[in-house]
Amino acid sequence: MTPLVEATNVTKTFPVGRNVLGRPRAWVRAVTDVSITLQPGETLGLVGESGCGKSTLGRLLLRLIEPTSGDVRFEGRSLLGLRGRELRGLRRRMQIVFQDPYGSLNPRMRVEAIVGEGLLIHKMGNRAERRAKVRELLDLVGLPPEAAARYPHEFSGGQRQRIGIARALALGPSFVVADEAVSALDVSIQAQILNLLQDLRRRLALTMLFVSHDLRVVEHLADRVAIMYLGRIVEEGARAAVYGNARHPYTRALLSAVPVPDPTRKAERQHLPGEPPSPVAPPPGCAFHPRCPFAIDRCRTEVPELLAGRGGHAVACHVFPVE
Amino acid sequence: MALLSVEHLTMEFPNDGAPARAIDDVSFELERGQVLGLVGESGCGKSMTALCVMRLVPTSGRIAGGRVVFDGRDLLALPEREIRTLRGARIAMIFQEPMTALNPVLTAGYQIAEALRIHEPISRRDAWGRAVELLAEVGIPEPATRAHDYPHQLSGGMRQRVMIAMAIACKPDLLIADEPTTALDVTIQAEILDLLRRLRDTRGMALVLITHDLGIVAEQADRVAIMYAGRIVEQAPTRELFANPLHPYTRALLRSMPSLGAHRDRLEAIPGNVPDITRRPSGCSFRDRCALATADCATAPPALVPKAPAHTVACINV
Numbered sequence: 246m247t248p249l250v251e252a253t254n255v256t257k258t259f260p261v262g263r264n265v266l267g268r269p270r271a272w273v274r275a276v277t278d279v280s281i282t283l284q285p286g287e288t289l290g291l292v293g294e295s296g297c298g299k300s301t302l303g304r305l306l307l308r309l310i311e312p313t314s315g316d317v318r319f320e321g322r323s324l325l326g327l328r329g330r331e332l333r334g335l336r337r338r339m340q341i342v343f344q345d346p347y348g349s350l351n352p353r354m355r356v357e358a359i360v361g362e363g364l365l366i367h368k369m370g371n372r373a374e375r376r377a378k379v380r381e382l383l384d385l386v387g388l389p390p391e392a393a394a395r396y397p398h399e400f401s402g403g404q405r406q407r408i409g410i411a412r413a414l415a416l417g418p419s420f421v422v423a424d425e426a427v428s429a430l431d432v433s434i435q436a437q438i439l440n441l442l443q444d445l446r447r448r449l450a451l452t453m454l455f456v457s458h459d460l461r462v463v464e465h466l467a468d469r470v471a472i473m474y475l476g477r478i479v480e481e482g483a484r485a486a487v488y489g490n491a492r493h494p495y496t497r498a499l500l501s502a503v504p505v506p507d508p509t510r511k512a513e514r515q516h517l518p519g520e521p522p523s524p525v526a527p528p529p530g531c532a533f534h535p536r537c538p539f540a541i542d543r544c545r546t547e548v549p550e551l552l553a554g555r556g557g558h559a560v561a562c563h564v565f566p567v568e
Numbered sequence: 569m570a571l572l573s574v575e576h577l578t579m580e581f582p583n584d585g586a587p588a589r590a591i592d593d594v595s596f597e598l599e600r601g602q603v604l605g606l607v608g609e610s611g612c613g614k615s616m617t618a619l620c621v622m623r624l625v626p627t628s629g630r631i632a633g634g635r636v637v638f639d640g641r642d643l644l645a646l647p648e649r650e651i652r653t654l655r656g657a658r659i660a661m662i663f664q665e666p667m668t669a670l671n672p673v674l675t676a677g678y679q680i681a682e683a684l685r686i687h688e689p690i691s692r693r694d695a696w697g698r699a700v701e702l703l704a705e706v707g708i709p710e711p712a713t714r715a716h717d718y719p720h721q722l723s724g725g726m727r728q729r730v731m732i733a734m735a736i737a738c739k740p741d742l743l744i745a746d747e748p749t750t751a752l753d754v755t756i757q758a759e760i761l762d763l764l765r766r767l768r769d770t771r772g773m774a775l776v777l778i779t780h781d782l783g784i785v786a787e788q789a790d791r792v793a794i795m796y797a798g799r800i801v802e803q804a805p806t807r808e809l810f811a812n813p814l815h816p817y818t819r820a821l822l823r824s825m826p827s828l829g830a831h832r833d834r835l836e837a838i839p840g841n842v843p844d845i846t847r848r849p850s851g852c853s854f855r856d857r858c859a860l861a862t863a864d865c866a867t868a869p870p871a872l873v874p875k876a877p878a879h880t881v882a883c884i885n886v
Contacts, residue, residue, distance in 0.1 A: 432780060465826040507786055520726075
């Protein structure tokens with residue numbers, strides 16, 4: 246089966262600062278040599294800590310930013326050569342939901358205009374049809390039709406996130422990137438939105454990249470999981486494989502750091518000394534080696550390749566390669 | 569005698585008509601060396617409770633009743649001069665975002681030394697030496713060098729460590745930590761929580777840990793108080809609370825959390841939203857989201873009553 250979305254050896258570097266001549270002082274590698282595929286209907290959870298490049302990767306897959314090198318394909322067609330009408334046509338099919346339900350909605354626009362903006366831009370239907378479509382979308386995300394006439398500030402955080410989801414779904418996308426879409430919400434509201442996303446991806450057969458720092462939330466929603474550290478994917482596989490049989494020391498440390506709501510279970514924490522290094526000057530070899538309790542000499546010089554084993558479970562580690 | 573005893577604390581903001589109660593009749597106790605987890609969602613009053621204990625009430629608000637008894641003295645009745653000698657020395661507080669609590673133009677070492685010099689007769693040189701020791705105690709590598717760093721030169725986790733060093737500088741009996749790890753990555757969060765636990769063990773310091781994360785509470789707290797819409801709705805020893813949650817809100821909160829290794833297809837979300845402070849329903853504030861609600865829930869806010877040893881619940885239907 247052709248993957249819906251496929252990134253091959255994608256790298257993205259950003260300039261940092263400017264010297265007096267206007268040239269960048271340094272380059273930061275946000276994403277390094279990442280290859281990833283999403284099959285139609287699949288949800289891939291992309292997990293990592295701040296600055297690991299997960300949001301950049303999400304934007305690269307949507308071609309909201311251009312990769313420095315590598316290729317991104319949508320239904321087998323490269324996005325990189327596309328211009329004008331062709332690109333706009335594909336844009337309808339891929340959408341994003343942002344983290345901040347406060348900052349991502351225009352406060353001066355009514356919900357009607359926010360949700361219907363894409364329809365208008367893509368000249369879909371006449372006015373009456375668009376009105377009807379907006380109400381249908383509001384219903385889909387659990388908001389009453391009266392919501393259309395109101396402004397974002399009249400809604401709570403959870404309701405705003407529903408508006409953001411309705412907007413993303415307006416053009417009937419097949420691929421949605423949810424970038425920390427529930428991270429700003431309270432627990433009781435977070436569960437509502439997670440359930441909504443779960444329902445929607447089934448009803449609409451959505452393919453989803455679910456970007457999050459929260460392993461608990463990702464386990465709930467994802468079919469497959471990829472763990473990123475400093476711009477690279479260090480482990481990837483089916484949800485059960487990554488959560489039940491994590492190989493990479495970083496994945497295991499992440500899992501052991503999650504607080505468990507069970508006071509009878511003593512946390513057996515795997516300590517991670519230090520902090521993630523700067524992506525401007527990543528350490529040689531495996532970027533995780535300065536914090537890794539298992540690092541050997543080879544880890545300090547040679548970047549481990551992401552190698553797949555049984556069932557597609559892939560690990561980039563010299564010490565704990567995939568079984 | 570308890571180190572801290574909050575009794576019927578009520579705090580309100582002026583509003584058209586009846587004042588809006590940010591904290592409504594909140595009572596709890598904390599023994600020396602104990603950790604109390606204060607849990608709730610945004611706007612439930614947990615941070616405001618902490619500020620009232622420090623007597624740092626926002627100027628627009630006022631404490632409308634109750635007492636905050638710390639080591640035998642009612643903090644709400646003390647003159648401002650006396651509360652200042654307590655604040656930072658015997659009761660200290662750390663916040664979610666250390667960047668806003670640290671002065672950006674002063675070095676980490678200077679700020680810790682300053683905290684010491686305000687409360688103790690100590691020379692500049694000795695204070696600096698103590699600051700470096702404190703940085704070492706909170707796990708900052710090369711403390712003598714890092715003491716010269718400005719806050720922006722430190723990572724988020726390091727800043728939180730500096731703030732903790734500053735807070736524990738005068739050996740407080742009570743530390744109030746308001747969402748101390750919410751802004752941090754999960755691996756850094758784990759390290760900071762371990763640090764707080766170690767400090768509490770080595771220094772016998774009591775801790776009020778304010779968080780929205782029941783996982784953190786389960787790992788860290790001896791007792792838990794669950795807040796909803798300005799009131800404590802359930803309070804119990806941690807093991808008891810997780811083994812036998814009674815209030816419908818506590819139960820719903822536990823069920824709505826995704827938790828590791830327990831993959832479920834759907835979470836049991838709590839319907840509706842947390843009510844706005846000015847538009848809370850009469851009687852029990854949770855009643856319009858509650859599966860057990862009856863007509864009687866609308867009459868008066870339910871009182872906290874004991875249902876098991878040391879376990880109190882504010883619900884007329886359990």
